[in-house]
Amino acid sequence: MKIHLVDVQTEYEEVDVGTCEFCFGTYETFKYPTFIFKLANGKEITVNGWWDSWDNATVPPINNLVHFAEWLDTKVYRNDTKFDTDWLESAIMEYFSVCGDLGIKDREGNPIYADSVVLVTYRGKTVRADDCYIDLDSYATSHIKFTMFDMEFDYHPDGKALYYTDKTYDLHVYEDFDSSNLLVLAEHFDTENREKKWLEEYGR
Structure with missing residues (x-):
């Protein structure tokens, strides 16, 4: 199964991280990227670039999305591959190790x-x-x-x-x-x- 990266859309949320009187009202902006892919059979899927169970844990940032997409186009996955956040993180890690753009x-x-x-x-x-x-x-x-x-x-x-x-x-x-x-x-x-x-x- 081949998979092609179509787009990445990122939502931003401002979260209150202050819990005491000294830092009350301290905010941090969290990023939630969503990766949009197209499979070889023409089906379009979305994969979250973050984990719901972890506090703002996201997949590592990619310096060059175009280059990552080109590399991903060379990969072939098993038909029963589950394209989820864990798979995405693994693919990004492999890309980094093989030929990732250092930015x-x-x-x-x-x-x-x-x-x-x-x-x-x-x-x-x-x-x-x-x-x-x-x-x-x-x-x-x-x-x-x-x-x-x-x-x-x-x-x-x-x-x-x-x-x-x-x-x-x-x-x-x-x-x-x-x-x-x-x-x-x-x-x-x-x-x-x-x-x-x-x-x-x-x-x-």
Whole structure:
């Protein structure tokens, strides 16, 4: 069974989260995305991007819905597949692991994917990134890791910060860093092997 993403519609609800006199009247905006799909048989279905039983627990946010839809078009599922929120989360996690858009653009405006080959320039030296990935255990945060000067560096685009451990002082430190130091050399270079690795690890 093939499934195609047609649209995502999001509703917003302002919820009172203040329960004491000090924070009474404190509000938070909750998002409730609904994914609309069309099956190969022409039937249109909707899948909630959140769980009713959890407090505002939603599927991880997708940086590039068009790219996710294109990837999903390549998948074939069993005819008895239950297309629900759990399936959607699993599909998003697989996409992140195989070729997900990290939501980062390099210095020339090229998007960076989980399977991109990226060059990193730092302190006058250029090296190839060891890994570009979306952290599946940290609500889809993006990372680019590289090794230089016998140290491992981890770039967190959300905070525009570069983290590393200074072995001399045994400190975990960070400094300002941004995507102007990145250049995409190639992308989507090993999608098949990454997908095999994901299947082996998660046993689908």
